[in-house]
Amino acid sequence: MDSYSPTQSSTQSPSPELDVDVTKPKKMDIYAAIVDQSNVGIFVINHKSKLICWNQWMVSSSNIEASFALGKTLDEIFPDLPGLRFMQSINDCINKGMSSLLSSKLNPHPLPLYSTASEQAKGQVMSQMIMVKPVQDQGKLCMVHVFDVSPAKARDQLLRQRTSEYRSKEMHTHAILASIGDAVITTDLQSHIDYMNPIAETMTGWALGESKGRPLKQVFSVMSKKGEKDIDFVERCLSTDEEPDNESHELALNNRDGVCIAIEESVAAIRDTDKKIIGAVVVFRDVSSARKLSQQISWQATHDTLTGLFNRNYFDAKLTDMVTDAREGDRHHALLYLDLDQFKVVNDTCGHVAGDELLRQVSLLLSSHIRANDTLARLGGDEFGIQLLNCPAQVALRIANQTRHSIGNFRFCWEDKSFGIGVSIGLVEVNSQSESVEQVLSDADTACYAAKDNGRNQVHVYRTHASEAAVRQSEMEWVTRIQSAIEQQRFRLYFQTITPVLCLNDSNHIEILIRMLDTDGEVISPGAFIPAAERYNLMPAIDHWVIGKVFQLINDNLMVLIENGYQFAINLSGHSLSGADTLDYICDQLTKQQIPKGMICFEITETAAISNLSSASHFIRTLKQQGCLFSLDDFGSGLSSFAYLKNLPVDYLKIDGSFVKDMATDVIDQAMVQSINQIGHVMNLKTIAEFVESEEILQCLKDIGVDYAQGYAIAKPTPLTDSDGKLLIT
Structure with a gap:
């Protein structure tokens, strides 16, 4: 990852000691502006403990410029930093993927940051709450957020001061205490209560x-x-004449009704004018929400929010322990890698809400088949992993087959439909011969892939010396099926409407989709054959077939399509985008078929575009000169989205569906959609939200101002032509 500071100008060169590839294009300009507008401190540390991000808030609070901070360790820019607890949290984040939340009480040695210049001159360090968390899918990076909580601390100090100052004016004091938001109890020397506020x-x-x-x-x-x-911190305060150290305790109040309330408590002595202790004041507040948030952050760091199972980070950490134990203790463990066979069918047929519910139900089913000391995790999408501790190969095989039978007998029901699903399982032994965590995972994935290729709904045990000829034969089966479908014209075109959010019934903008017919006439969803086509470089041939068919349909129905203002969105794969053959083919077809300008819009994914930015940019600019439009699909799925956007002359942004599908109930997803929409409009681009599957989501899109919507709440995928190849939309 490039070292980067939001405050660096676009012309500033990175520091030579940051291991930065200076040949990469400048990036993050727009995203940097967003980071710099943050009202909290943000900095990022890489696996070498070097700072690679230092936002404007940190510059203002530390008086340390980003150009000085980047590439250095915290010890180098803060030589006298004593925060052992803080530094341990950073180490745990980088090395173990753990998140931490440090309050000003739990971290008594804060960073030398100051709220104002005058406070810096006085050496008055701001009170801080620090959140440390790993950055997902980007290597071993640690992101740190710093929050200024000085006002809360000042409130406590003010309360103590006023309690002492106005003790002799009891009515005045009670009026003050009754008006504040914290709970207050005062006692006499015998710890008997003499006042409580409301x-x-x-x-x-x-x-x-x-x-x-x-x-x-x-x-x-x-x-x-x-x-x-x-x-009893009060008793300690009265007997020792010292404020007790209750800050390191997580305290709970058991009230009169038996309800347990999480609290923070402060105790101070009450003194008379002669400085003699005459009682104590207890100040406490309900921190249930804050403590729950802290627990939630900790839970989310190790769990998958959809299924409640452990997540990939936790799974990898436990697998590291398992491999180490097997190698050093000469023990025998096993790893199961599971991939659901018909998940994409449910997703394509019923939508992502149904797919999510299927994953939840399967997770419960899998949980019932593991032992107490085993680890079950969702690894991503429809993939799961099970670590079987102290489990010989034969026992692991029996558990794998029991799991397979259980899922095979399971029926998933959604609305009026019922689905049978299967699971392909790869099994790999983990023993003293296991080389590394990466190799174990690779072997498990290979075994799972072999189980799928051999017919699905199988358990495949990884063998170190498997026949290469057999592997090649298995791989070529998908190649043969796809090539046969192309030769025998067994692909079918479908479409899904893309409609204006503010006028749902007024749209002739459609996305072209593809299905494959198997030899028995069964419709195969793209999720089943597209990954194989991409793996074996067959996507250009499929893309050419789709482009040729769509262009021919347009040519055959040209006048009615022009009169009704139709626009066709055609997906292009990464292989097609980077290959000259596809560009030449499209240019040739545009010339032969006389396609009107603006009728064709090519959709390319963000991942495909940024993987070869120069080729993608050339591809887009060449076809735009011939009247084609472009849409950037799945926008927002990558951390570098905003940085690359200005280099791609597209016309539409399709907001990644992972943000859209839960935006009606998730404020973070809603904020992401709003941010992407605003950036798109600033750049004069139209925005499209995909995965719109409910009226609630549609209303959110209207409120935000997104231009177009696509999804099951608008229209489901429909055949574009009849069995004779006649266009149905006219």
């Missing part, structure tokens, strides 16, 4: 009238997360 009454369940004079323990019963009951 918030304290609510939280404890005791009214001031009935609690006054009672021992504090009777009304305010506190225990720690470790189970220590009746922790």
Whole structure:
């Protein structure tokens, strides 16, 4: 990953010590602006402990320019940094993929940051809450967010000051305490309650009238997360004349109604004018939401949010332990790699909501077949992994077949449809001969792929010395099927409407889709054969077939299509985008068929475009000169989306469906859609949201101002032609 600072100008060269490829195009200009507008500190550390991002908030708060910070370690820019707990959190993030949340109380040695210049002159460091988390799918990177919580700390200090200052003016003090948002209890020297504010009454369940004079323990019963009951910090304060160290405890209040409330507590002595202790004040607040958020962040760092299973990060960490244990302890373990066979059929037929529900149900089914010490995780998409500890190969094979039978007997029902699914399982032994985690995963994936190629719904045990001829034969089966379908004209064109969000019934903009007919007439969804076609470089041939058929249909129905203003969106693969043959073929067809300008829009994925930016840019510019439009599909799925966008002269942005499908209930996804839409409009591009599967999502898109929508809430995929090849949309 390139070292980068949002504050660097577009002409500034990276530091030579950052291992940066200076031949790469400048990027992140637009994305950098977004990062720099953040009202929190953001910096990123790579696996070498070097800073590769340092935003404007950090520059302002530390008075350290990004040009100085980038490429250095925290120790180099903050030589006297004593934050052992903070540095340990960073190490755990980089090495173990762990997230951490450090409050100002749990991290008593904050970064030397200052809210204002005057506070810096006084050496008054801001109070901070620091969030440390790994960056997904980008190697071992650690992102750190720094939040200024000085106002909250100042509030506590002000409260203590006012409590002491106005002790003699009890009515005045009570009025102040009754108006603040924190709970307050004051006691005498014997720890008997003499005052509670309304918030304290609510939280404890005791009214001031009935609690006054009672021992504090009777009304305010506190225990720690470790189970220590009746922790009496007030008694310690009164007996030792020191404020107790209660900041390292996660405390819970057991109130009168038996409800347990997570709290933060501060205790201070109340003194008279002679500085003699005459009582104590307890200030506490409900931190249930904050603590729940912290727990949620910790949970999400290791779990898949859709299924509740462990995620890939946790799975990889546990697999590392398993491989090490097998090598050093000469133990025998096993790894199962599972891939659902008919998941894409359900997704294509019923939509992604149904697909998500299928994954949840399968996850419950898989959970019922693992042992207590095994690890089950969702690895991504419709793939799962199971680590079987202390499990000989024969036992692992039996467990794998039991799992396969269980899923094979499972029926998934959605609306009026019922689906049978299967699972292909790759099994690999993990023993003292296992080379590495990467090799074990590769072997498991190879075995799973072999199970699919051999007919699906099978268990394939990885053999180190498998016949290469057999592997080649298995791979060529898909090649033969696809080539046969092309030769025998067994591909069929479908379409799905792309409609204006504000006028759903007024659209002749359609995306062309493809299906393959098997020899028995069964319709095969693109999710089944496209990956194989891409793997064996057959996509250009399929793309040529689609382009030729669509252009011929346009030529045969030209006048009616022009009169109705139809526009056809045709998908192009990465292989076609980077090959000169496809560009020449399209140019030739455009000349022969006399296709009107603006009637053809080619869709290319963001991943395909940025993998060879120069070829993609040349491809787009050449065809735009001949009147073709372009749409950038799955936009937002990559971290570099905004940086590359300005180099691609496209006309439409198709917002990645992973953000759209949950935006009605997920504020982060909704914010991402809004940001992409705004960037698109700034660049004079029309925006299209895919995976629009509910009226709620459609309403969100209207509120945000997205231009077009596509998905099951608008229209499902429909055949473009009848059995005789006649165009149906006219």
